[in-house]
Amino acid sequence: MNPMSTQLIDYYAAEDKIHIATDCIIFGFDNESIKLLIFKRRVDPFKGQWSLIGSFVKATESVNDAAKRVLTEITGLENVFMKQLKVYGGVDRDPGARCITVGQYALIRIEEQDKTLVEKHGAVWHDLHEIPDLVLDHNTLVKDALVQLKLKASYQPIGFELLPKKFTIPNLQRLYEAIYQKKFDDRNFRKKIIALDVLTKLEEKDKSTSKKGAFLHKFNKEKYNKLVNRGINFRL
């Protein structure tokens, strides 16, 4: 028998049964617009309806691990950028039972996903401007995650999580234009990005969008960490 006194058991038994889940707001970028990965539920409740990808949290895993688990199940990806958004803890948010959910947003490189796996689960990338009605309060989670993404992108270089490992400066600009929904001056954008000194320019060129071709770059995490440690903060 475990050493806890009856008093302790009472303490932990005092509160009421609440189910705890986590839902992933999965963002991707296809060099045109921000995409969201959602799927059509194949089981009840809400069978056939569009939904974020989530799961109940198991007793044997942390909340964050639960989110990682479902993300890997669906996309085949590991070590994905993921951050807690917030807890949706309203009493009536799920008509079926008292369920709270931890919203977590993930940024993935679409081209690295396991396409077969994604399709197998009935998951589909939707343009952010064409998100259908989702189950429960999931549309709210998406809206909140987008606000968070915009905010976070303004002081941390999370944008790089959405681009291929190698990308051009125009690629990066298009990404930020998609995030902020506004055009940047290409000359000033380039100047600012280069001034940050967190990119490594490669010899290679990407000629898919122009005759001249654009040099590929890699994000230099070391340089970025040095920046942060010196107390300087990325701002676009």
Next chain:
Amino acid sequence: MNPMSTQLIDYYAAEDKIHIATDCIIFGFDNESIKLLIFKRRVDPFKGQWSLIGSFVKATESVNDAAKRVLTEITGLENVFMKQLKVYGGVDRDPGARCITVGQYALIRIEEQDKTLVEKHGAVWHDLHEIPDLVLDHNTLVKDALVQLKLKASYQPIGFELLPKKFTIPNLQRLYEAIYQKKFDDRNFRKKIIALDVLTKLEEKDKSTSKKGAFLHKFNKEKYNKLVNRGINFRL
């Protein structure tokens, strides 16, 4: 009987029992340094140890309402600024049982608290630099909340939540100096704050710290909201 099918009941019963709590990281400011409100637990487990103020979430209340409830119980205050920090969902964070907690930080005007009530609960304000060892992972919650406070203070005027309704510009400066742990040039600080145009200058003066006296100001939320709506973001 309720209309849910057995299948649905199974669905919601599928996951394992996890307890859900919320803990408040309560900050105050006494015109010198940032303070944290903690208390000595009077019941087991952890009886006699310092702890954040928290509670299990009841089936009849939202997660946010649970935090508001405990805050009001202890301080007598309502309508307090409070924001979710993050979920602490590790499997082993509580040795007694599988418990996850939602950390929420609150900013209160110390002088508005119900001092008797606070004392009755054994709660004590501690200088941020003199926080004792807390129960479970509560020291981590405090550390994380402080990072969040600094970050948030840099793009939203949450500082005003910690000051009395009427305050002087030197008061405000001392607050930001306490948050960022660095001195600002008083001439430039004043210039920036006034340029933001979110303060209303009153006729009244506070003469407690100088012969000349300093004009009292009020935070003008309307002007601030207009700023935000125009897409301009407060930055100190």
Next chain:
DNA sequence: ATAATAAACGTATTTTATACATTTATAAAA
């Protein structure tokens, strides 16, 4: 060779941030 075009580079102007000096209002001391 020439045209077409995205990519890359450059420069002038405005705005904002920083560094530092001076004046002002007031209570208490001389």
Next chain:
DNA sequence: TTTTATAAATGTATAAAATACGTTTATTAT
């Protein structure tokens, strides 16, 4: 009642960053 002391308030010159906009370059297709 003048003088002194001091926080509060105002001012100004310089440096840095953001913005607006013009030009050159490398390459493929005509």
